[in-house]
Amino acid sequence: MKWPPADAAAAPGLIWGLQRRLLVLLLLTIALIGAVSVVFHFQSAGAVALLKDQRLLRLVPLLADSVVVMNAAESNPALQDEPAASADRVEEPALALLLAPPVEEFLQEHKGMSAFGVFDAQGSQLLGEDWLPTLLPTTDDAEFLSVVEGGVTYRVVAQRMRSTAGELIVMLADGSDAQQHWASSVFTRVLLPNLVLFAVAAGLVAWVVARALRPLIDLNQAVEGRSPRDLSPISAESAPAEVQPLVASLNRLFGLVNAQTEAQRRFVADAAHQLRTPLAGLQSQVEAWAQAARSMGGGDLLSLRADQVLRLRDATRRTSQLANQLLALSRVDAMGGDEQAVQQVDLAELCENILGLFLDAASSKQMDLGLEIEPAQTLGHAWLLRELLINLVDNAVKYTPPGGRITLRCGRAHSPTGPQVWIEVEDDGPGIPASERLRVLQRFYRVPGTAGEGNGLGLAIVDEIARVHGTHLHLDSGAQGRGLRVRMALDAIAH
Structure with missing residues (x-):
């Protein structure tokens, strides 16, 4: 006795289609922002790496100038107290490192993440860290390479320089290069935060979109759950401003259809009702004629007239039944739902x-x-x-x-x-x-x-x-x- 039937409460496919499209578009926007962030981070790392390379290039000459030549007495103060007779002995020069302030500041600033090395022209190491590779530049131009030591990727610059100690190959290594660590840091600094943001945003966007489309879903269910004969206006109070013109158009359409349906029902009911009374009187008269024709019997002319009266009776019965059925059908239609x-x-x-x-x-x-x-x-x-x-x-x-x-x-x-x-x-x-x-x-x-x-x-x-x-x-x-x-x-x- 209730309307609608059980299958009328189907899922609103059109609304869900709109919701899916909104979710996809918003989440694609978030994903695009994340991709742009990754590219921007990589470009920023490249810019920082370029600045660090330029700094290393500026520090290499200063590192070469920091290498000075000292005689044995200067390098070993204990020899200064020996007798003068020893002055006749040949003193061999020794190399010492008097770091220039910018080089010393760089090494202190990146302590544990930086290194230096000094090699002679043939590649023999004179000063610095032992793990640095032997690199013999063929020209006076600086050469860069990457070296992994202790799990740290170092950006190493090597350049052949001429100094007071002769021709040297100096190296300076920086383990804080942003571009060298980009692949490992991009996950923790960019991808992971963006993935968390994406997951949180997806949940929030889904909730917000569902809340925003709730009036549309309610409107769809209100229309879907109606009886085909329920043409009463739809309430537009809870509908968004963008949907209210649609609701108003639907209500106008319902009004027109309802008026036309009511006019049709009234016409059928009035016509059937108006036909019932004369048809009932006509049928009663024809029934009386038919009964009289049967009782009289007689010749062919009378039999012919009796047959005509009987056919007229049958036609009157059918017409009367049709009027009653039309009236009943009209009343059933009017009571639908x-x-x-x-x-x-x-x-x-x-x-x-x-x-x-x-x-x-x-x-x-x-x-x-x-x-x-x-x-x-x-x-x-x-x-x-x-x-x-x-x-x-x-x-x-x-x-x-x-x-x-x-x-x-x-x-x-x-x-x-x-x-x-x-x-x-x-x-x-x-x-x-x-x-x-x-x-x-x-x-x-x-x-x-x-x-x-x-x-x-x-x-x-x-x-x-x-x-x-x-x-x-x-x-x-x-x-x-x-x-x-x-x-x-x-x-x-x-x-």
């Missing part, structure tokens, strides 16, 4: 009342119209359920051959969703082929080759009534594969 005016309905009592309406029609065709009922109560529109049974029994009486069998049933059953009640009409007439059972529920559709007169509205009305009650019809073959059985299940209530 309306949960008001429901009441407790005793299906057993309803079946008994309907049976009494068709006893005469069934007897005239020598039919066995039976009743198999048990206590069954539900909530629904009593007059609609009555109209449903009238249409089902009327169809069974109309299309079942004389001498046939029709049974009206109701009962209780259990289902996975809870206790249910059901009503059923079964006959042993020609039935409906399985391939046609869906099509016969369409309005004004009749199975090709069907005998008798009809408007194709009976089962359409029954199906519409079932929809109003939140259920559907089951069409199947009757007993022993003959005829037609139509069943409808409803929610049960305690009795």
